[in-house]
Amino acid sequence: MPDLDLPLLPLPTRPDPANTAAPRLLIIYTGGTVGMAVNRSGELVPMQFGRLDHKMPELARLPFQLELLSLPAPIDSSNVTPGDWLFLAQLIGRHYADFDGFVVLHGTDTMAYSAAALSYVLEHLGKPVVFTGAQVPVGANRSDAQRNLVTALEIAAARHPRAHTVRVPEVCVFFNDVLIRGTRAKKVESQQFAAFKSENYPPLARAGISLEFDDKSIRLLPGAHLKVHTNLETGVAVLRLFPGITEAVVSAILGIPGLRGCVLETYGSGNAPTAPWFLKCLADARARGVWLLNVSQCEEGRVVQGKYETSAHFTELGIVGGDDITTEAAVTKLMFVLGLGLGEERTRQLLGQDLRGEITP
Numbered sequence: 001m002p003d004l005d006l007p008l009l010p011l012p013t014r015p016d017p018a019n020t021a022a023p024r025l026l027i028i029y030t031g032g033t034v035g036m037a038v039n040r041s042g043e044l045v046p047m048q049f050g051r052l053d054h055k056m057p058e059l060a061r062l063p064f065q066l067e068l069l070s071l072p073a074p075i076d077s078s079n080v081t082p083g084d085w086l087f088l089a090q091l092i093g094r095h096y097a098d099f100d101g102f103v104v105l106h107g108t109d110t111m112a113y114s115a116a117a118l119s120y121v122l123e124h125l126g127k128p129v130v131f132t133g134a135q136v137p138v139g140a141n142r143s144d145a146q147r148n149l150v151t152a153l154e155i156a157a158a159r160h161p162r163a164h165t166v167r168v169p170e171v172c173v174f175f176n177d178v179l180i181r182g183t184r185a186k187k188v189e190s191q192q193f194a195a196f197k198s199e200n201y202p203p204l205a206r207a208g209i210s211l212e213f214d215d216k217s218i219r220l221l222p223g224a225h226l227k228v229h230t231n232l233e234t235g236v237a238v239l240r241l242f243p244g245i246t247e248a249v250v251s252a253i254l255g256i257p258g259l260r261g262c263v264l265e266t267y268g269s270g271n272a273p274t275a276p277w278f279l280k281c282l283a284d285a286r287a288r289g290v291w292l293l294n295v296s297q298c299e300e301g302r303v304v305q306g307k308y309e310t311s312a313h314f315t316e317l318g319i320v321g322g323d324d325i326t327t328e329a330a331v332t333k334l335m336f337v338l339g340l341g342l343g344e345e346r347t348r349q350l351l352g353q354d355l356r357g358e359i360t361p
């Protein structure tokens with residue numbers, strides 16, 4: 001694991017001098033388009049931010065105390081690994097007591113996976129961890145970085161107007177105009193600014209002229225102490241079905257040496273072929289101890305195993321129904337739950353139940 005002792009750079013802001021309790025926020029810069037520049041070959045590559053406050057003078061007007069922590073080697077989020085998620089979680093754990101909220105600047109391509117992974121790994125989170133980024137780099141004309149970052153910071157600082165308790169104690173994604181639970185986020189756009197969608201769950205907030213929180217949709221877990229988990233099982237795969245998929249493909253994927261779990265991306269409400277060879281591949285994988293999590297390819301709706309004959313065998317084969325979970329949240333849930341190293345019974349229980357608001361039971 002890289003060194004956790006990374007320097008914090010205080011950014012000049014304007015906390016109300018009379019308000020000694022001005023929210024203290026930590027921005028963690030990991031890379032992504034938000035901080036990219038074009039190289040000699042004309043490709044966008046991640047860069048160090050340098051003086052973020054010079055590129056975003058609006059930060060100086062915010063009534064917060066802000067500090068910036070930049071990873072030594074910022075990356076395009078296509079290069080993110082489970083090791084990066086664990087490192088990020090450790091970093092947040094390291095600074096948890098000293099800050100009121102965290103904003104993670106991250107590439108958009110795999111932001112939904114990172115936000116879901118952090119949701120699992122940061123158990124009993126009581127402070128906001130808001131992922132955001134940009135579709136156009138911060139220095140460029142028409143960049144969306146300013147708006148996304150400023151609003152993400154406002155969300156990370158937000159308190160209930162009367163009780164003054166933390167408003168969004170969740171890992172979430174803020175992008176363009178929506179705040180989305182980390183385990184419900186999906187990148188749906190590579191060209192437009194509205195790049196993310198909340199799947200099967202209402203947005204936690206909408207940002208228009210004012211910031212409107214949907215308090216009843218936000219998870220509150222009062223009184224708990226943060227636990228940062230330190231292990232993720234990487235022996236997982238995704239098997240997306242399509243008409244015409246062959247036995248060779250299915251058996252090759254499910255037979256990968258060291259495979260511990262696989263997301264089965266099925267049709268509709270969790271349906272799949274009933275061909276004997278297909279069911280045998282699943283049964284053989286289960287017999288080798290591979291966990292199978294049934295996730296629908298549909299963007300809305302849920303898996304109901306046994307609704308159709310084409311999913312009737314799944315429960316008896318020991319395949320876990322994923323309800324309305326996204327693939328991003330399912331992959332990271334498998335990594336997290338299998339990484340706990342629990343017995344058969346408990347593993348099945350955790351895979352099937354709602355852990356971080358990723359399913360509507």
Ligand code: ASN
Pocket residue numbers: 031032033034075076077078106107108109110133134135136
């Ligand atoms: N390739 C970039 C990334 O995910 C895309 C972006 O940030 N908009 O790092």
